[in-house]
Amino acid sequence: MDKKLYKYWSEEEFKKAKEFAANKQTPFLLIDPKRAAKKYKSLKANLPLAKIYYAMKANPHDEIIRTLADLGSNFDVASIFEIQNLMDLGISGDRMSFGNPAKKESDIIFAYQHGIRIFVTDSMDDIHKLAKNAPGAKVFFRLLFEGNGAVWPLSKKFGAHPDMLYKLILEAKNLGLEPYGISFHVGSQQKDIGQWDHALSLCKYMFDTMKAEGLELKAINLGGGLPTKYVGPIPSLKKYTDVINRLLSENFGDKMPEIMIEPGRYIAGDCGMIISEIILISKKSETSEHRWVYIDVGNFTGLCETEEVIFPIYADPEIYLPGQTSESEVILAGPTCDSSDIIYQNYKHKLPDELKEGDRLYVMSTGAYTYAYSAVCFNGFPVLKTYILR
């Protein structure tokens, strides 16, 4: 094993985390909100045009929300429960955008009553509900995107084609809503920067088309999709923001619209690590090539995006010394009795040959879409516990 773990958290950070975790029972997610703050600040610095709306579904932990709220973040919400969560933390509706195109009338009423005036839509049905229950609200129209190049595409569920958006925008206007802007989501963990190019030229097309109808759109919501570092390379944040900044100025020049962005994974991904313990190591036959390593966290307790997302997984680099430990490929499985609870079988992580039951494994970059996905008590295993590192 090399020192790769320290590419994710520095040696100093890791030692501090390990010490904090030493007497706590696994499995759990350890979160360092300072790391999320750092990501927020660098996005702000690299994309100064954009107002940031943290997509809280990535990690809705109070400490993450508070940290970002203190830095001035706004929030993308998808349900009345997320709204309530933010209200409970003293965050008002004028800092929220209701980004879910599928909502009940009662959700809209709740949101509007709590001061939310920005909604995202992609259907006639929803526009009628908005016109009735959120009069005068600013409405974003979501473009359909397939999510090519994304590790977690989100494809096809939300958004509509430009010709449909055109009709929706006119209808919204007729019904007294304020057609405000275009939104999109290029797919989560999007490694192909060209997808923003495509999206922004469609936005430009929509702006021009509506202008010809005498209707001026005012804003673009860039959605999510910025990546976090897992196994393998990703372009730097600056590569993304340079392209986005250039495309915005090429397409819109000195008539720059208001810009919003809704990062989730980018902000929360690398602020957390899951600490887990090995339950059992076995071989299926004398001749089989791979060891099966069963650990106390799995698909139902947070590691749900595997195998699309390849989380970096390490044994303790202070026990299994980098460069001095022989390693081989393993199959990693979770603790439940569901046969789908295999964490990595196609992707083979390499772990020390001397690895034994009771050793801890560190699953890095697990701050986003882990504990929020954790099931309640499947097979009796509790929801993934979370600790905050201070």
Ligand SMILES: *Cc1c(COP(=O)(O)O)cnc(C)c1O
């Ligand atoms: C999930 C979601 C996001 C965040 O996406 P990431 O890829 O995690 O950045 C942003 N906007 C909307 C509307 C979403 O549903």
